[in-house]
Amino acid sequence: MPRTQKLSLLRRSLAVVFVAILFLEIIQIVHFERYLVHSVPGELIEQNLANPISGANGEQRQKQRGYNRLQGSISNPDRQKENTTSSQNSRAELFPWDRDNICFVVENICNLRKSQWFYFSDDTRSSSSEAKHQPKHFSMPGRLGPFISPDMPKETITQLQQKKCMISNVTNHVVVSGRHIRMMGEYYQRIMLPLHHLMQDYMSSSNSTSTNEKEVQFYIHFSDIHQKVLDSHYLYTMGLPFGDNVKHWIDYISNVKMCQCYRRLVFCGYTYGDSDPSERDTKLNLIPYHFIADNPEKHCNAGYNQKTKLLATERCYVWQDLRSALVKTLESTHPNLHLDVQAYRKQLIGSAVKPFSSKGEQALNQHDYKIIGLSQRSDRRKWLDINETISHCNKQHHSAGIVCVEVDVANLPTNFISIGTEQPLSSIEEQLVLYQSIDALIGIHGSQLTQGVLLKSNSVVVELLPWLPDKSHWKIPVHGDGWVNRKDHPTPMGIMWHNTDINEAGYYLSRESVPLCHNKSDYDMHNFSGEELPNYYHMKDGANITELEYCLQVTHEHEFKWNDRDFTVTLDMIDNFVSTFYKGSNAGAVSELDYGCEAWRERGERNGFVLYNLWCSDDGRNASAHHYYQYD
Structure with missing residues (x-):
């Protein structure tokens, strides 16, 4: 075979090998990104989900919906952003929790073994920034966070692979909470009503009827980790549009045994914890608020769950x-x-x-x-x-x-x-x-x-x-x-x-x-001679309380409180x-x-x-x- 033919054949062989190697690299990247989405353990939420949003096809679908993935960012109701892109505006039109500053949103974030959080980016190559893992503690159950600043180094896709992390194929994980929701009346008022509005608004969104992928998963966050979720909680929730798939947040997060990543974590019904206001742009520490913020006009008055301001109107339905x-x-x-x-x-x-x-x-x-x-x-x-x-x-x-x-x-x-x-x-x-x-x-x-x-x-x-x-x-x-x-x-x-x-x-x-103190007079004064006054008494009052008041408020203090009292x-x-x-x-x-x-x-x-x-x-x-x- 002539030398020129040998060189030509060698070049063609090398080209074939190069193309094969490149093809294998592409397959490996695509396979890993699919692994991130589909390799889900046990009872995690992805077992009920459909097509992934990561990868080329998912990215194209996101662009069609106007969804622009932010690289590890925090948005909150009290901070006005200077740079608002058109894609963010499109997203705000899509998801109700992005409108009216009613919820906190954390994006491109991973949870490692329940209590450590870090951000990630979509870069599949080695990052030129510091690749140091930045865990932060997740204090449960009464508060969420602190979530670290998005300015800190972010994990790359390659680094996520090394940690065996999985990216959820749900776009929005929406966690809702409120104070005292262990009680059924408070749960109905502080969770059911605003969550019903959130779900209705979401269903009215232009793209919410998509059957090809899962856009939202809802969770209820009971701030007491020992709170037993009652059948009545489940019964109410089953009456919501997405009620059959609402999950208990603490149960879910407690069962995450490895690294789980989220495109968006949305927290509704929270306020700032005991952090310095000057640090809120870099550290987000959340605790349950009185109720889920929402348009007050929907609830008849501005303080529909604030007991001292509770005043119904004829126009409230x-x-x-x-x-x-x-x-x-x-x-x-x-x-x-x-x-x-x-x-x-x-x-x-x-x-x-x-x-x-x-x-x-x-x-x-x-x-x-x-x-x-x-x-x-x-x-x-x-x-x-x-x-x-x-x-x-x-x-x-x-x-x-x-x-x-x-x-x-x-x-x-x-x-x-x-x-x-x-x-x-x-x-x-x-x-x-x-x-x-x-x-x-x-x-x-x-x-x-x-x-x-x-x-x-x-x-x-x-x-x-x-x-x-x-x-x-x-x-x-x-x-x-x-x-x-x-x-x-x-x-x-x-x-x-x-x-x-x-x-x-x-x-x-x-x-x-x-059923207490029926033999005590509400006219005869109690004689405090030789007794130590309770801490909450003023001396001038202590000498002027009746036998009945003393019996009910001191002797039977706990049994007499209306919220504990049998009747x-x-x-x-x-x-x-x-x-x-x-x-x-x-x-x-x-x-x-x-x-x-x-x-x-x-x-x-x-x-x-x-x-x-x-x-x-x-x-x-x-x-x-x-x-x-x-x-x-």
């Missing part, structure tokens, strides 16, 4: 919007709900009338009865004589088609068999069926009563208002005074039913409801309720058209009720919500 959307979603996801409710009502009625009727359960017509649920609690604020109230109610009113039953979700499930599936209902499923089965709910402030938002339209909720002493002559401040039992506007819990299709009333409990209810409460809201025969609820609104108000006040939210008619034709507050 957000609670009805939330309730109707919640119930509608739950009904659509439980196709056998109607049949199960019919069977469940028969079971409740049969048990209630069994001592007084020879009719079997199957012979009962559930449409002939109204079921009043009396809410019991397993821990604090127990209704001590609830059994006596139930017995009295059923004995006195069963012949009129009115029965009372105990409602305590702690006793669920009861092994009730679904009519549709012929399988026992879970605790969460039975909660929904239970509350859809009753026509009225009576109870004290707190869990169990909160689930009254799940009742059928035109049902009745009564909040028992705890007795508090006359502060005009009591010297020691009384916990809860001024808001927990007020009648001049909705209570902190009662706001959930404002302008909804649920009738809501309050019933003020008397001094007899407190009793006089039997005439249930009789007054029936007289106010039911006709007294054939279980007919008094229609909103049966009486004029003024007659409703007079009857309610006469029987001891404040009518916070009442559907009635002024003209005998059209009913609407009225609010008959009482001003002493």
Whole structure:
């Protein structure tokens, strides 16, 4: 073979080898980026996700959506950015949490074994900047961060490979939180309402209907790591548009056993922690705020969750919007709900009338009865004589088609068999069926009563208002005074039913409801001779408190606090309720058209009720919500 032919063949061979090597390098990079997305352990969120957003195709899709990945940045509600690009504006139009400065956003960030965070860049080559790993501690559960400054060195894709990091193929991981959300009422108001708005706004976004990739995953962050997520939390959340895929943030982050990276972490419902304001651009330390920031106009007033400013208006219908959307979603996801409710009502009625009727359960017509649920609690604020109230109610009113039953979700499930599936209902499923089965709910402030938002339209909720002493002559401040039992506007819990299709009333409990110190006088002064005064007493006050105040506020300090106090209810409460809201025969609820609104108000006040939210008619034709507050 001539020399020139040999050289030509050698050059062609080298070219083929070079192309092959280059091809293998490209394959390796693409394979690794796919590995970052798809190699996900155990129960991590990516097991439910579709196509990746990293890699060439994902980058092209991001550009089509106007999404510009920032290289490890922090954005926050209180800082105005000097340089706002058009791509950022496009992104702000896409995701509601980027608008109105309502959330904190951290981008291109990795979490290494639960407590260490660092930023990364999309550079697949060695970085010319310092490649030192920059871990920071993630303090759980009460706060988030501190997240390090985006100006610090960022890991490259190659360095992520060395750490075996994985980039989530979800664009936005949205974490929501708020104070006191372990309590069901606070959870409903501080999480459910604004999160419902966030999800609705997201669904209205132009590109939110994409089925090719996952754009968002929602999490709830309970700031107490020992907080048990209740079935009621799950039940509420399942009523949201993305409720079936909302996760517990601490459970999720605690199960990250290796390096997990995120394009965007969004934190809603947080404020700055105890960091120096001058450092907030370089160190973001977050703690749960009172509630998720949102457009105040959506919530009727600027402080809808601030108890001292809670004042409902006639124009506020957000609670009805939330309730109707919640119930509608739950009904659509439980196709056998109607049949199960019919069977469940028969079971409740049969048990209630069994001592007084020879009719079997199957012979009962559930449409002939109204079921009043009396809410019991397993821990604090127990209704001590609830059994006596139930017995009295059923004995006195069963012949009129009115029965009372105990409602305590702690006793669920009861092994009730679904009519549709012929399988026992879970605790969460039975909660929904239970509350859809009753026509009225009576109870004290707190869990169990909160689930009254799940009742059928035109049902009745009564909040028992705890007795508090006359502060005009009591010297020691009384916990809860001024808001927990007020009648001049909705209570902190009662706001959930404002302008909804649920009738809501309050019933003020008397001094007899407190099972403490009944033999003590509220006129005789306590003799402090030889006693050491409690720390919170002023000497001038200590000599002027009655025996009753001393007994309740000192001797039984913890048992007397309304939020811990067990209580009793006089039997005439249930009789007054029936007289106010039911006709007294054939279980007919008094229609909103049966009486004029003024007659409703007079009857309610006469029987001891404040009518916070009442559907009635002024003209005998059209009913609407009225609010008959009482001003002493």
